[in-house]
Amino acid sequence: MAKKKEAKALDTTTEEKIKSAARVAFHKKGYAATRTRDIAEEADINLALLNYYFRSKEKLFETIMFETLFSFMQNMAMVLNDEKSTLEKKVELVAEKYIDLIIKEPNVPIFMLSEIRNNAEGLLEKLPIKQLVMNSSFFKQHQDAVAKGKITEPNPLHFLMNLLSLVVFPFIAQPLLQGIGGMNNKQFNELMQDRKKLIPVWIKATMKAK
Amino acid sequence: MAKKKEAKALDTTTEEKIKSAARVAFHKKGYAATRTRDIAEEADINLALLNYYFRSKEKLFETIMFETLFSFMQNMAMVLNDEKSTLEKKVELVAEKYIDLIIKEPNVPIFMLSEIRNNAEGLLEKLPIKQLVMNSSFFKQHQDAVAKGKITEPNPLHFLMNLLSLVVFPFIAQPLLQGIGGMNNKQFNELMQDRKKLIPVWIKATMKAK
DNA sequence: ATTATTTTTAATCAAATGATTAAAATATTT
């Protein structure tokens, strides 16, 4: 299992092929509904190879899950800790960046939140997500704005929840919303594009609401 | 399988016992992760009885799923079609009613949305959810308010999305948010209680935002 | 070229899981 040749070209390693197939399958169907055989077939490798490289379905899952969470956290950190941008600008960045991101990976939010629900302590204690958010420039700027009377509701969690809610929830409820609105995928995505501009406007309006 | 005695006392029928156990298990873990044996054990019945009453795991699931969706839709219909209340009042009712509801059944939203995602057409085409929402008093009042210039954004789906997002998303992300905020269940629920009053205020603020 | 090491495969195992069967227990009808 040693690595002799360094990742040839663009990750066509066997290990990488398995991880890619596993990522797609887990993100789409979750841990329980995913069969290791499906992963192997999709990756075009023998089933035994999956266990040769990752020991077990669970270990493979942990690898994918960790990488997914880590990538999400990194994105979050990037925006929330950008020292140069104002709070308002950060709201715009979150809306724009995350809407683009989720359009590309529409299964990731519900996957993450479902699996965290199954194993919250285990997964979250490995990543310093609390410190990341609570010590962020974003939170400090929020406190400032509250102190200066620019924001009515003092609890920063409500502010973060509202932002994430408006950005993420429509994707989680996408099939339901498309059913209600009689929309196809393209129309839905157009609606989400609208929201890049709208959400910052709405969030600003809530800041002063009372 | 005929019903001889009418539901004795409070639904202690075998069929009802199985459904209760199945409801809890499916809501908590989803279809794929639920074992029929777990349902049988929880219901304190022989595994074969489950198949005797419901033919298969899938049929039992469909029963539970349909009832869950139907109950959700009925609740929705009740509020959205109340002819006596204003649009603002309906927003208050949705916030209050759904927050209470989801605190009692915190697994239902992510369960519904996950399973709909797995089988969107199949599940949604059985229930007239589109007609319910599009023909509702809620939607008519929204159109009026737009016509009278009381609401900036004309698309009623954005309005509905925003309301549902602010109400439902925090519950879906509950374990993550508790991790971020270092909250226990009680503290989280208190935060949700706050939102009963706050969400209507925020929604009103977004109506006039531009 | 030969040997050793790593990677891949086909075949198979063992446990889990949804479902069935035939008989026993219970309830209902006559």
Place this chain on the structure above:
DNA sequence: AAATATTTTAATCATTTGATTAAAAATAAT
């Protein structure tokens, strides 16, 4: 009370599924 119908159980099947093994193929080292 006897006959009939319904409900419940224990035992068992058949498949699916995660995992292993032993051998073959490919690659690297000597």
